[in-house]
Amino acid sequence: MMERTYRFKRRGWRIIAAASLAAGVVIGPLGGLGPVASHASSHREAPLTAADPQIDATDLYAFVSPDNAKSVTLISNWIPFEGSDAGPNFYTFAPGVRYDINIDNNGDAKPDIIYRWVFRNQYKNPKTFLYNTGPVSSLTDATLNFTQHYTLTEIRGTRTTTLVRDGIVAPSNVGAASMPNYSSLWNQAIYTISGGKTFAGPADDPFFLDLRVFDLLYGANLKEVGNDSLKGFNIHALAIQVPTSAIAASGDATKNPIVGVWTTAERQSVQITSKTGNASSNGTFVQVSRLGMPLVNEVVVPVGSKDYFNASQPKDDAQFLGAVTDPELPHLINSVYKLPVPATPRSDLVSVFLTGVKGLNQPANVKPSEQLRLNTAIPPSATPNRLGVLANDNAGFPNGRRLTDDVVDVELRVVEGALTGSKNTLGDGVDANDVPFQASFPYLALPHAGPAASPVATTTVKRVNNAGAWPVATGIAGAVALLALLGWALRRGGPGQSGKRRMNAAA
Known part of the structure; x- marks a missing residue:
């Protein structure tokens, strides 16, 4: 039997007989935009993830639950630019990959708690090409031919606790004929865990922006801004809601309200494809994707370091300090719109991206590292403002990130000095998602349907x-x-x- 062996090494990313993995190289974050599926938050942000969308983390959210202020909701989204008409082989999580949400609750840039999802595929009838062989009303229906199952574990040091065993992922929204009551199917995929809930499955992509902001900031032509480039696209979401005390240091959310969050994916280091087309993997697990704050690997990390950043650990982020203290984006904005470049070094950006803002979400004795930090002591806002902290809504970004937060506008303004007195109204003209979010967990909108969309x-x-x-x-x-x-x-x-x-x- 002829076999091809692919070896991935942390740091150097040596790849043997796998040149195709580099075929999807993305243009630099400030270069001209090609196809629509090129840039967004962390969509296709690095060469390796662009070629391997199942391990491409698109966005991360962390917020105090609006309908339960004693709990926190964490959402990590994967697989960018999912078209709704993707049958008969619809999008799925990658079997065997470790999808993690990591929590640092003491500021040392190391994970104290890990929530880990691992998936497997199951076909009831492998002799048909159909995703479903008739109308589906339940996750366990015989007519739902393909299902993904998962195990969710909580890892605290050397102690591992299984929270969900053999959970079922919500199916793709094939269409009204196949799934006449899709919302019921979707809700069946919400599982109750100790003190909280979890969900895995497709959803509308909650991120919103006009991707042409990356086309040299529209080339100074602002006549056509405001088109949501992600309208109609789906993602796959991993969501978990837990009591705030469950993730606080020492279980005390009053004394230790601040947590840092990032999401990662790990593949086994050796991927083998046989002559018969069967695939398998073995070897140690290596990190191949990483996401905390939105747009960091997208527009802060230079293109030559993007895969390296995805393989790196927050505790080692001092190596990326220069990209934060003197970022490239203000110079581009200056070249196009003649706005002054804020003075360097940018300590304001260090606080937003690496330490948390003092008095808001900076933990004591913090080690600088790129994480999405949330002060869980700040209650949800009754009237959320899309600009979050910039609009005096401290329950929003960059204190965590809610689904409705307009992170593109916030980060454009911050990078131009909004926190140091340089007021500006930069933005992409897209202020909200194309469809409304739901009022209860997991809050995401249902995925767009196949034929109907x-x-x-x-x-x-x-x-x-x-x-x-x-x-x-x-x-x-x-x-x-x-x-x-x-x-x-x-x-x-x-x-x-x-x-x-x-x-x-x-x-």
Whole structure:
């Protein structure tokens, strides 16, 4: 058997027989924008993750739960630019990968608590190409051919506790014909854990921005700003809600209210593809993705260090200090809009990105490191402002990050000196998500549906026995849905089956 072996090494990223992994190199963060799927928060932000979207962390959120102020909600999103018409092989988490949400509750830049999700795939019938073989109303329906299952563990030092065993990921929103009550399916994927909840599955991408802000800041042409480039796209989300005391140092959220959060993914170091097309992996786990504060690896870390940053640990972030104290972005803004470049070194940016803001979310004896820091003692705002702390709403970014926080506008203004007295109104013109968020955990909006979301014509086909009509899109996803329905109809005694029975009876 011929085998190809891929070896990933931390730091150097030596890759043997895997040149294709580097084929998706992204243009530098301040270069011209090519295809629409190029840059956003942490979407396709580095060469390796651009070529391996299942381990590409897109966004991280951490906030005091708006409907339960004694709890904290953490959300890490993965797989950028998921099109809704992706059948029959819809997007999934990567089996065997360790997806982690890391929490530092004492300011030493090391994880004190890790929430870890690990997934496996399951097909009920591997001899069909269909994702579902008929309408689905439950996560355990026989008609839901493909499911992903996961184990969620909590790691505290050497102690590991299983929170969810054999959980089921919410399925992709195939369409109204296949999943007539998708919201019910989605909610079935919310699991109760000790003192909290968790969810894994697809959702609308909550991040919002006009990607052309990366096209040299529109090239000074502001006539067409304000188009949400992520409108209609989905992601895969990992969400967990836990009591604040569960993540505070010594379990005391009153004395120790500040936590730092970042998310990572780890793959095994050796990936093997056999001559028969089967894939397997072995070896030690190495970190291949990392995300804390939004847009850091996107527009702060230079392109030659992006994969290296994704493999690095917060405790070693002193090596990236220069990119923060004298960032490239203000110089670009100056070249396009002639706004003055704030004086360096940028201690204001160090506080936002590396230490937390003193008096807001900076822990005592903090070791500078890139994390999303949250002061859990600040209650949710009754009237959240998208600009967070810049608008005197201290419950918002950069004190944690809520789904509604406009981090692009905030960071553009901060990088131009908003915290040092240089007031400005920079922004991308997109102030909110394209669809509203939900009022309860996991707060994300439902994922966009397949055929229903497609800009293609639709038609209808009669159900068996004239029992109404199915809406069917004329695109690929519509064809898949139609085939699924026809297969289901035949198994239930459709025209072909009943005709066969009549012929047998006549014989």
